Amino acid sequence: AQSVAQPEDQVNVAEGNPLTVKCTYSVSGNPYLFWYVQYPNRGLQFLLKYITGDNLVKGSYGFEAEFNKSQTSFHLKKPSALVSDSALYFCAVRDRGDDKIIFGKGTRLHILP
């Protein structure tokens, strides 16, 4: 069965510092991996995805994520955080050939001015 773990409920980062939001996954086959962001009173918005190829993927708003097959991780990163990055972030996984996408429980990111 597929599963996704986001080990941190909340991450606090000072503005201008690099940020990392952690995600690990478990699937029986090869995964499609996604990051989404949710702002207050809104639906989830797609940030980036890993399908195949280069382990470092770049997405919207300067975010990037690194796929690590041996550690089954897909951590979200940004070199320099902005206050406007404060939001709830979700990691999601889809086992290829499966109809369902499984989401982590979310990590709330606070960027401190």
Next chain:
Amino acid sequence: NAGVTQTPKFRVLKTGQSMTLLCAQDMNHEYMYWYRQDPGMGLRLIHYSVGEGTTAKGEVPDGYNVSRLKKQNFLLGLESAAPSQTSVYFCASSYSGALSNQPQHFGDGTRLSIL
């Protein structure tokens, strides 16, 4: 370009009442999903559909029913609402087949309170 539209946006029900949440998408997506979002629980899949006329159970289907009579619409029904169904409900849609690696598109949610 509306994307995924959910109606209503807010609703308050009394225990035992019934209601239907509507999701409409204009992207010709095959797959549609209903999730509920609760604090500390993330998004949990209630039901989903892989095409017109088909539905399947997700992680937390009890107390809910769904229908997909038209490709663009996916309805979520609560036959007898319970306080435990107080939540924010999200609909999402996506492509299938060779495009199944594409992300889901989400509506802005329906905030439902059961008193």
